[in-house]
Ligand SMILES: O=C[C@H](O)[C@H](O)COP(=O)(O)O
């Protein structure tokens with residue numbers, strides 16, 4: 374399992390004290406798993422259905438979770454947004470939606486540069502709350518391995534609440550109106566949603582009248598995911614499943630390899646090849662068709678249904694040119710993988726104010742390009758992967774509420790990349806549902 378240690382692991386923090394790192398990792402190894410291997414297998418089955426063209430993945434959440442945001446309000450708002458988006462997609466596109474949060478573990482960030490300079494002062498870059506502090510001071514920016522222990526506890530607390538919400542009645546589809554209560558008056562997306570919620574409610578009453586057991590609606594399946602970046606953490610949470618004697622990463626149901634750490638001979642690909650979870654790999658614009666096949670050979674040698682998801686993040690201007698060759702090559706092999714579109718990471722730029730931002734229209738255009746390519750090839754657009762929050766932040770420009778550059782400073786709260794706010798997220802869900810309907 375530990376062969377990754379002999380290979381180059383990119384984007385790992387320079388932990389200042391090897392002894393402290395060993396002690397923190399040992400502490401993590403003594404903790405119980407956060408998820409069970411059987412749940413990971415269930416998600417693999419669900420993703421296999423996506424690869425066959427029978428379902429759609431909605432994966433979303435923060436760019437970078439923070440310890441301070443482990444609050445009931447923040448978690449509920451994120452979940453509510455994802456549930457509303459899922460309701461829109463399920464009803465308007467008539468497709469089962471596999472719901473996966475970028476949640477309960479998304480605490481480590483890969484960075485373009487190792488350092489950050491402000492007013493002539495240079496410090497180590499912020500690499501996520503699991504590594505160092507966001508505050509721009511020399512002390513805060515020193516990597517501290519005990520932050521990974523805090524990541525575990527924060528993930529556990531978050532997952533506990535998510536499980537309570539998703540199984541305890543809050544996520545019951547009969548609550549479609551309730552999720553929108555604080556929203557409807559203020560936003561066009563909220564109003565549009567309210568109309569759809571009314572239709573869903575009537576459909577549910579019809580089903581009940583036909584004899585469907587309403588208790589079946591009480592809980593929803595919801596899965597956790599994060600980028601498996603910090604190999605010391607991921608490896609400390611990797612456990613042998615008592616049923617199958619196989620290793621699973623028990624820190625999340627689904628983990629993915631990021632664009633910056635997907636070297637074929639690198640430590641991340643090696644580690645991921647050993648675990649049995651369903652996994653993803655981000656494919657940016659430089660990915661060649663042969664590389665896509667090499668990833669399949671390394672990460673999914675038995676071509677197991679639902680094992681590997683390709684998360685495409687090319688950029689709006691590139692996806693139509695680069696994606697077809699990848700899909701053609703993989704399809705020519707006869708293997709069905711789930712293809713999902715991350716329309717965020719190829720579309721980031723700096724606003725005149727210095728804020729990192731994304732245009733809602735670029736996000737939308739990349740999803741459109743993704744759907745067009747799949748329609749042209751007869752393959753299945755399997756889902757979207759988005760950075761979002763349930764709060765009314767002003768981090769991405771555009772959308773129904775027309776956020777402009779001058780608004781960015783009003784409520785910019787992301788610790789790393791800009792997220793869609795709740796209204797922009799719902800706008801996106803409606804537009805994706807339309808695209809999906811047209812593709813079918
Ligand atoms: O979320 C993704 C990456 O961590 C992020 O885009 C890197 O941002 P940077 O280019 O500011 O380092």
Ligand SMILES: C=C(OP(=O)(O)O)C(=O)O
Pocket residue numbers: 436483600630631632633655686718
């Ligand atoms: C870092 C991320 O994306 P990418 O690896 O695609 O840049 C991310 O999804 O947080």
